[in-house]
Amino acid sequence: MINEKLTEIIVDLIHDTAVNLPADVLDGLEGMARREAMPLGREMYSCIFDNLKRAKELNCPICQDTGVLQFFLKAGTRFPYLDDVEDSIKQAARISTKKIPLRPNAVESFDERNTGDNVGSRSPWIEWEMIPGSEDLNIGFYMAGGGCALTGRAKVLMPLEGYEGAVKFVFDAITEWGVNACPPLIVGVGIGACAPSAAALSKKAMLRPIGSHNPNPKARDMEERMKKGLNDIGIGALGMSGTESVQCVNIEYAAHHPATLAVGLSVSCWATRRKSITIKGSGL
Amino acid sequence: MRKIITTSIKDEDIRDLKIGDIIYLNGIAGTARDDGHRRVVEENRLPDFDLNGAAVMHVGPIVKGNKENGYEIVAAGPTTSRRMEMYEREFIEKTGVKMIIGKGGMGKKTTDACKEFGVVHCVFPGGCAVTAAAAVEKVLGVEWEDLGMPEAFWILKLKEFGPLVVSIDTNGNNLFDINGKIFKRKKDMVVDEICKHVHYSHG
Numbered sequence: 001m002i003n004e005k006l007t008e009i010i011v012d013l014i015h016d017t018a019v020n021l022p023a024d025v026l027d028g029l030e031g032m033a034r035r036e037a038m039p040l041g042r043e044m045y046s047c048i049f050d051n052l053k054r055a056k057e058l059n060c061p062i063c064q065d066t067g068v069l070q071f072f073l074k075a076g077t078r079f080p081y082l083d084d085v086e087d088s089i090k091q092a093a094r095i096s097t098k099k100i101p102l103r104p105n106a107v108e109s110f111d112e113r114n115t116g117d118n119v120g121s122r123s124p125w126i127e128w129e130m131i132p133g134s135e136d137l138n139i140g141f142y143m144a145g146g147g148c149a150l151t152g153r154a155k156v157l158m159p160l161e162g163y164e165g166a167v168k169f170v171f172d173a174i175t176e177w178g179v180n181a182c183p184p185l186i187v188g189v190g191i192g193a194c195a196p197s198a199a200a201l202s203k204k205a206m207l208r209p210i211g212s213h214n215p216n217p218k219a220r221d222m223e224e225r226m227k228k229g230l231n232d233i234g235i236g237a238l239g240m241s242g243t244e245s246v247q248c249v250n251i252e253y254a255a256h257h258p259a260t261l262a263v264g265l266s267v268s269c270w271a272t273r274r275k276s277i278t279i280k281g282s283g284l
Numbered sequence: 285m286r287k288i289i290t291t292s293i294k295d296e297d298i299r300d301l302k303i304g305d306i307i308y309l310n311g312i313a314g315t316a317r318d319d320g321h322r323r324v325v326e327e328n329r330l331p332d333f334d335l336n337g338a339a340v341m342h343v344g345p346i347v348k349g350n351k352e353n354g355y356e357i358v359a360a361g362p363t364t365s366r367r368m369e370m371y372e373r374e375f376i377e378k379t380g381v382k383m384i385i386g387k388g389g390m391g392k393k394t395t396d397a398c399k400e401f402g403v404v405h406c407v408f409p410g411g412c413a414v415t416a417a418a419a420v421e422k423v424l425g426v427e428w429e430d431l432g433m434p435e436a437f438w439i440l441k442l443k444e445f446g447p448l449v450v451s452i453d454t455n456g457n458n459l460f461d462i463n464g465k466i467f468k469r470k471k472d473m474v475v476d477e478i479c480k481h482v483h484y485s486h487g
């Protein structure tokens with residue numbers, strides 16, 4: 001069932017996410033702009049900030065690609081409106097598409113027709129995590145643009161290829177496709193047992209705040225080395241070549257099979273639009 | 285001072301442009317993405333609106349309004365040009381466009397076509413869709429609405445649309461091709477260095 005109050009909250013979340021960058025993303029961009037040494041790169045940043053200012057003034061989406069709408073739910077098993085959540089998200093997508101507006105980006109697979117309202121099979125995309133005993137619902141939201149999604153991939157390596165193989169896999173993909181993903185990029189890397197788990201972990205890593213680190217010192221060291229390495233390649237803002245190219249490299253991992261070492265890659269653009277909100281079960 | 289190019293574009297207007305130059309565009313542009321290119325090249329159909337001497341934009345805009353009351357462009361940043369590589373040469377030949385506007389570079393086939401037909405490819409900063417929309421003076425019309433909002437053929441009147449960075453010039457120079465080679469070389473060095481430090485093994 002559609003819950004109107006819940007729907008309204010989700011529409012507001014979508015609108016805010018489409019118009020205003022999260023604080024960590026904005027801070028990161030401002031720092032990179034200040035440190036940019038190349039004239040063409042500086043021109044790119046000034047266009048980015050002009051764009052952000054206009055979007056805020058007009059209360060309209062930063063980028064025309066408002067992406068595929070993706071929701072990451074942490075739902076308390078005692079949240080009283082669990083049954084309403086999926087219907088309300090779909091309704092919020094329909095309303096947002098008209099009201100904000102969003103670009104209709106759901107192309108129904110096999111029919112190959114744009115549904116016109118961002119609702120289609122398994123779209124918006126919803127991932128559930130249940131929190132035992134909790135009464136609250138935390139809604140994480142991400143707008144998955146096409147240009148940056150195009151860089152994403154996963155591969156199962158043989159363990160003897162090692163973490164060296166994983167590094168090479170990531171660097172090959174970003175050197176080949178990163179220019180089109182609207183850098184500066186946020187890079188998420190997943191290490192796991194099979195392609196889908198490594199891919200899912202890379203998405204989790206990508207959604208982690210800028211400046212956070214993996215608690216494992218080896219993983220953290222690899223995060224920092226990869227960040228420095230990607231910056232040293234010099235892709236620059238919007239691929240025009242420049243001083244820095246990535247905001248961060250975040251790694252998440254799971255234990256892997258003795259015979260496999262899977263690596264996943266998720267990439268997000270300068271316009272990384274992710275926000276979250278917690279709804280109290282008692283407050284709706 | 286801003287360098288401004290105005291449609292209808294003549295050979296001599298863009299002959300001296302070099303890769304890396306920043307320009308602005310005044311005049312007419314039509315939008316075409318994957319489906320628009322497919323329609324022109326595969327289905328051999330042309331929009332009623334004549335694009336000769338105008339620009340084609342790899343853009344799928346967000347548009348408000350309707351046919352009766354008029355349209356307004358809300359956001360109009362460029363999409364990845366490389367997806368159109370397969371068809372761009374024939375698209376140029378059939379439509380007579382003199383400027384391609386998109387995001388990221390294009391390949392050899394398009395570069396050769398730019399040289400042969402005297403066309404430039406320019407990039408607008410990706411994602412800067414509101415800045416782009418602010419430079420759209422008017423929506424002159426729309427065709428092929430059956431393709432959906434992002435893929436439809438929107439005809440736009442632009443005023444100082446930019447910054448546009450010339451990425452392929454009429455001499456066949458290709459900015460992203462040159463940069464890409466440099467990035468690849470540096471990548472190999474950087475990866476070798478990191479690999480010295482990530483050999484994690486039991487023990």
Ligand code: SF4
Pocket residue numbers: 063064065066067144145146147148180181182269270271361362363410411412
């Ligand atoms: S990659 Fe990001 S900023 Fe670039 S066009 Fe896509 S959604 Fe917009």
